[in-house]
Amino acid sequence: MSHRPARPLDELEQTILNRQAEPDEKSYTAQLLASGVEEIGGKVLEEAGELVEAARESGDAGRAHMIAEAGDLVYHFLVLLTARGIRLEEVEAELARRFGVSGLDEKANRKK
Numbered sequence: 844m845s846h847r848p849a850r851p852l853d854e855l856e857q858t859i860l861n862r863q864a865e866p867d868e869k870s871y872t873a874q875l876l877a878s879g880v881e882e883i884g885g886k887v888l889e890e891a892g893e894l895v896e897a898a899r900e901s902g903d904a905g906r907a908h909m910i911a912e913a914g915d916l917v918y919h920f921l922v923l924l925t926a927r928g929i930r931l932e933e934v935e936a937e938l939a940r941r942f943g944v945s946g947l948d949e950k951a952n953r954k955k
Contacts, residue, residue: 852931855918859925875922883923890916 859872866873875883894916897909924931 852917852921856921856925856931859921863925872922875919876926880923880926883919883926886919887916887923890919 859876862870862872863876866877868874875886890912894909894912897905897912899905900908921931924934
């Protein structure tokens with residue numbers, strides 16, 4: 844039986860869950876979780892805006908900036924999911940469910 848190495852996103856999610864279970868006043872993650880969904884949501888919006896700004900930059904420096912901002916966005920996205928009791932595997936299952944379904948059809952079905 845082969846053991847799959849932990850993915851960085853899984854490790855990050857576990858760290859966030861640990862900070863939620865055992866808050867530490869020196870932990871930014873624990874402080875962010877304690878601040879609530881509104882505050883975390885604001886950080887997600889801020890980081891999404893910064894990612895889009897970085898996407899407008901060109902060259903290697905722009906690419907590196909975009910990767911860094913994407914990391915920030917993913918981190919805050921995972922904190923927001925955790926605050927709402929949603930696991931990354933649930934989001935992955937939702938994405939898997941959509942495979943083979945036209946994006947336009949999927950979007951139209953959400954309105955029904």
